[in-house]
Amino acid sequence: MYYILFYKTVDHYVEKRVPFRNEHLALVQKMFSERKIVMAGALAEPVDSAILIFKGDSQAVAEAFVKNDPYVKNGLIAEWHVRPWNVVVGGE
Numbered sequence: 001m002y003y004i005l006f007y008k009t010v011d012h013y014v015e016k017r018v019p020f021r022n023e024h025l026a027l028v029q030k031m032f033s034e035r036k037i038v039m040a041g042a043l044a045e046p047v048d049s050a051i052l053i054f055k056g057d058s059q060a061v062a063e064a065f066v067k068n069d070p071y072v073k074n075g076l077i078a079e080w081h082v083r084p085w086n087v088v089v090g091g092e
Helices: 018-033 060-068
Strands: 002-009 037-042 049-055 077-085
Touching: 002 060, 018 037, 018 060, 049 060, 060 077
Parallel strands: none
Antiparallel strands: 002 049, 002 077, 037 049
């Protein structure tokens, strides 16, 4: 099953993320290499949100990411939520 993690970022997120970006991307890459994250990225114009797509048995895989994400720990994410995604076309 797929799960989408929706992030709503704080104002001036792009500037504020700089000190935490390498650690955040390392966590994303680790989970991608473990095949837990399928895709991830920020939305553009405006850069006010991000979406990360997880694959797992439950949404706990996405919640574990949130718990360890330096962006969340350092207040760059104003709100987040996870939703199950029923993929009709595509996927593995």
